[in-house]
Amino acid sequence: MKTAVVVFPGSNCDRDMQVALRRASGQEPVMLWHKDTAIPAGIDLIALPGGFSFGDYLRCGAIASRSPIMRAVADFAAKGGFVLGVCNGFQVLVETGLLPGVLMRNATLKFVCRTVALTVEETQSGYTNEYSKGEHITLPVAHHDGCYVADDAVLKQLEDQNRIALKYAEAVNGSQRDIAGILSENRRVLGMMPHPERAEDPALGNTDGARMFSGLVSQALSA
Amino acid sequence: MKARVHVTLKPGVLDPQGAAIGQALGTSGFEGVTAVRQGKVFEIEMADTDAATAEAQVDEMCRKLLANTVIENYDISIEG
Numbered sequence A: 001m002k003t004a005v006v007v008f009p010g011s012n013c014d015r016d017m018q019v020a021l022r023r024a025s026g027q028e029p030v031m032l033w034h035k036d037t038a039i040p041a042g043i044d045l046i047a048l049p050g051g052f053s054f055g056d057y058l059r060c061g062a063i064a065s066r067s068p069i070m071r072a073v074a075d076f077a078a079k080g081g082f083v084l085g086v087c088n089g090f091q092v093l094v095e096t097g098l099l100p101g102v103l104m105r106n107a108t109l110k111f112v113c114r115t116v117a118l119t120v121e122e123t124q125s126g127y128t129n130e131y132s133k134g135e136h137i138t139l140p141v142a143h144h145d146g147c148y149v150a151d152d153a154v155l156k157q158l159e160d161q162n163r164i165a166l167k168y169a170e171a172v173n174g175s176q177r178d179i180a181g182i183l184s185e186n187r188r189v190l191g192m193m194p195h196p197e198r199a200e201d202p203a204l205g206n207t208d209g210a211r212m213f214s215g216l217v218s219q220a221l222s223a
Numbered sequence B: 001m002k003a004r005v006h007v008t009l010k011p012g013v014l015d016p017q018g019a020a021i022g023q024a025l026g027t028s029g030f031e032g033v034t035a036v037r038q039g040k041v042f043e044i045e046m047a048d049t050d051a052a053t054a055e056a057q058v059d060e061m062c063r064k065l066l067a068n069t070v071i072e073n074y075d076i077s078i079e080g
Helices: A014-025 A068-078 A088-096 A152-160 A210-222 B016-027 B051-066
Strands: A003-007 A030-033 A045-048 A082-086 A102-104 A112-120 A136-143 A147-149 A164-168 A179-183 A189-192 B002-009 B039-045 B072-079
Touching: A003 A014, A014 A045, A014 A210, A045 A068, A045 A088, A068 A082, A068 A088, A082 A088, A082 A210, A088 A102, A088 A189, A147 A179, A164 A189, B002 B051, B039 B051, B051 B072
Parallel strands: A003 A030, A003 A045, A045 A082, A082 A189
Antiparallel strands: A102 A147, A112 A136, A112 A164, A164 A179, A179 A189, B002 B039, B002 B072
């Protein structure tokens, strides 16, 4: 699997993502800069990392979503490419319109930085095919704006189409329906607030995120 | 020419920051505050054009960047 990681000014999980993708795929990820305008040929997955792109100015993810590279990422997604947005990457995906809804300030108004309990709600995707439905996992979160909000019609559509990939199994940020991660209609784009790239190395004490990357690799190899 | 844009949360969208500010006003001794909603104001300096063209331009700015219409409404006023 060939992968790429987009780096925005203010990204701070790009190197962690690079390490996770390198380990899972056995290939060196391509690091793309926000001013780049094209995705190199043969890329299977683009990751949008966590961080505080452009200082969260205007709205979190808003400025990054209007950067040149995101037009290329949108084209890549439209052609069925895998796009994973984690934390700030999720915020960029909703601001780009690649996923519905919006991520607002946590209902508690507090920055939440801890490991949280999650339920895998949906396994029919490249990201979650190595988990079992209803499985409880734990992953770290670190965000101030992770409260997922969408109107009732969007929430119903996400549920009806089994596009809610991950839910919080405890109170974290006030997200509607406890949503922690959602899929696009073609199930190739995943946005999630928790950080799987911070839980894929045994040395870090938690490997619950590793199967997300190994699942992607096996899906990309079989495609 | 100057445009002023008010961006506010749509009714019904939870505004915990506004609620916290309302609470702080109460503890600051301001009685009778029943609700606070927080928003944003943009002041945009533009090359002179007619008001209708300017308003159309700013409306597009709002839809494309200044507001997230999933959760926010916007209001434009063109000055001088």
